[in-house]
Structures are given as structure tokens and as C-alpha cells.
Amino acid sequence: MALLFCAMAATAQESGYQFTNVVSVPVTSVKNQAATGTCWCFATTSFMEAELLRMGKGEYDLSEMFIVRQKYLNQMEDNYYRRGQGNVGQGSLSHTWVNAFKQVGIVPEEVYHGINYASDRHDHQELATYVRALADASVKLKARSPQYNQLVNALMDTYLGPLPEQFTYQGKNYTPQSFAASLGLNMEDYVELTSFTHKPYYQQFAPEVPDNWEHQLMYNLPLDELMQVMDHALTNGYTVCWDGDVSERGFSHKNGVAINPKKRTASDLSTTDRERFEQLSGQEQRDMLEEAYRFEHPCPEVEVTPEVRQEGYQKFVTTDDHLMHITGIVTDQNSTRYYITKNSWGTDRNRFGGYLNMSTSYVRAKTIYIMVHKDALPKEIRKKLFK
Numbered sequence: 001m002a003l004l005f006c007a008m009a010a011t012a013q014e015s016g017y018q019f020t021n022v023v024s025v026p027v028t029s030v031k032n033q034a035a036t037g038t039c040w041c042f043a044t045t046s047f048m049e050a051e052l053l054r055m056g057k058g059e060y061d062l063s064e065m066f067i068v069r070q071k072y073l074n075q076m077e078d079n080y081y082r083r084g085q086g087n088v089g090q091g092s093l094s095h096t097w098v099n100a101f102k103q104v105g106i107v108p109e110e111v112y113h114g115i116n117y118a119s120d121r122h123d124h125q126e127l128a129t130y131v132r133a134l135a136d137a138s139v140k141l142k143a144r145s146p147q148y149n150q151l152v153n154a155l156m157d158t159y160l161g162p163l164p165e166q167f168t169y170q171g172k173n174y175t176p177q178s179f180a181a182s183l184g185l186n187m188e189d190y191v192e193l194t195s196f197t198h199k200p201y202y203q204q205f206a207p208e209v210p211d212n213w214e215h216q217l218m219y220n221l222p223l224d225e226l227m228q229v230m231d232h233a234l235t236n237g238y239t240v241c242w243d244g245d246v247s248e249r250g251f252s253h254k255n256g257v258a259i260n261p262k263k264r265t266a267s268d269l270s271t272t273d274r275e276r277f278e279q280l281s282g283q284e285q286r287d288m289l290e291e292a293y294r295f296e297h298p299c300p301e302v303e304v305t306p307e308v309r310q311e312g313y314q315k316f317v318t319t320d321d322h323l324m325h326i327t328g329i330v331t332d333q334n335s336t337r338y339y340i341t342k343n344s345w346g347t348d349r350n351r352f353g354g355y356l357n358m359s360t361s362y363v364r365a366k367t368i369y370i371m372v373h374k375d376a377l378p379k380e381i382r383k384k385l386f387k
Helices: 007-015 039-054 064-081 094-104 125-141 146-160 176-183 223-235 271-278 282-289 306-314 360-366 379-385
Strands: 020-024 167-169 172-174 190-194 218-220 240-244 322-331 337-342 355-359 367-373
Touching (some): 064 094, 064 125, 094 190, 125 146, 172 176, 223 379
Antiparallel strands (some): 240 367, 337 355
């Protein structure tokens, strides 16, 4: 059965956060990227699986590693033509999934699970090391011979398993391309959106982040309109693929929330609290001022303007750390809005089944880009982008 998010509301009382569901879109179960940097693929695969549910196609478990394999190949080729200056790391963005899908199709997870080594979980540390070595060697030699291509494919076969040319799924025979066609997903229907002030609004540009190694163009929206797109999508049955910064102290997968608290000083305290504050030791005072980071209850958060957001990006404080899948909206006891977020770190790293709630302030500040279906755009915004 498709998973309908409910764990956060059921257990929120334990942490002092009392969440009320606003909207929750059906999605598939939480997966685990484990010891890999493939969040981009897990998040986008989850997003596409949700699209299939929305379209009435039923529940699918699609193979992340089938896409990841093609991505490594594409990166190595890109790196060669950039004379070794490309990105051959494990990270990437949502459009990489789209591009690989158009190239090679897709298969179900049961056909290609991508673990061909002694492990019950994904682990790409060794594979990524050899990818880098082969990529560097081809640049140094200034040649990619047939033997090089054999080596690359042998490497992928060794770690991920040989590619299925044909397979049977639910009684029907497919190739990866014919299976992809059977799903009815049109990759031209998906659009990536961002919001930064150093580029013109309602035009496309390639965000300057390392994982955008394909230099993909994205539409630039004013921040309020980017948030409007997210809200409109979710309240109309669409989900959102999200990329952003999770390195902040306010991001706590363990506690099931991501918040953007205001920094407090002693002058911000009430008279009673200030009197208590003056009796505390230095460390105790610091703990009191940083109460929000105990994640015991909602605290005042930063009002994020486009200027605040831009400053974080330009100072490299806001980076493209991680992709996740936004599946709904909740509010806390103070009526603050949060976005229900499906992570790809498995179900045993927090008590919320692998989900967390990101506050509006956090999302406004720390989003790099989102991907949505074009039909999820409000009409007035869609007209501005697709004239």
C-alpha cells in the first residue's frame, strides 16, 4: 500500500511540537540511500513514484541504481571533454534523473537493485574511488579507447550488476525503454524552479552549485512566488522534489524538524527570565539563549526576505547538500506552517519513520531549487514563465 504520512502527527507530542495535518499527498515507502551520495536519485525516484500514484498508474518501486549507473557514465564523459575539470562525485540534481530516463529508460527495483557486492545496503565509497581513477586516467592519456569503455562497463557490472536488456514484470516482457514508455511519464512535463536576486526573475539560469554539473537552466522566481508554487502544488495533489541545505544546526532529522530560529541575546529575555539568566553559569547562559536547538517546542524563527536568502547563498552558507521529497503540509500549535518531508535515510534513524517537518522559515532560507509538474504551477505564474 502507498504510504500516507501520519507518523509525525502521532508522535509530535513527545517533542513538544503539536502538528495538525493540512494536506498529505500519497507517496511510496521510505527507502535508504545508505552509504552513498545518491539522495538526488532517491528523492527524484520517490517524486516520480508519487506522480504515478497521482496519475492512477498504481504503486511502483523503481530502480534508483539503474539511473545512478547512467549518471556515472554521463559524468565521466562530461569530465573527459572538460579535460578533467568536471564533477565525477556521487552528487547530482533532479534533472540528472530526467536526462538519464530519456537516455536509457527505467526498470523496477526487483529487476535491478544495484547491489552486486557483499552488503545488504548501498555503499559507493569504493566504486566512487574507481570512477575517479578511471576518469582521471582517460584525461591523462587523452584517449578513451574501446578498452576504456570495457573497463568502465566492467566496473559498473562488478558493483551494480549487469544491465538487464529484457525482463519480465507482472507477466509482461519489457526492455528498459519499453517499460519506461509504459509508465506514461512525460519528462517534458517537469520544471525546476529557483529564487535568487543576482539573476533576473522569470528567466532561466544555471544555479552555480557543484552538483549542477550539467549546467541545467532553471526558472528564477521571486521568493514569495516560489513558496506559492509549493503550496499550490501540495494542496492540489502534487508533490515537490526539494534540494537545499541541511548542514544548519536547525536541521534535525533525529528530532523530526528543521527550523530557522532567531538568535537571542539577554536583552530578548523577559524580566523573569533575565533574572534567572543572571544567576546561571556561562555555559548555562549559552544553553538558555540557544533553547531552540533542544527542539523541545516551537521557538521564534527568522523572517526570511529575498535579501536574507541571497546573503546565505553568496556567503556559501546555503549550499546544495541534500535532496528530499516534500509530500504535504502541517501546522504547529502556533499556526506556523511546515512542509512534510520524506527523507532517504531509511526508517530507523528517527522515530518518525524517516520523515521530518521543515518550517516555512527554513524552506525560504535554505532551498536551492524545487522540481514540480508544470500543471502544479498557479496559472498566473505559469503565464509568466511560458509566454
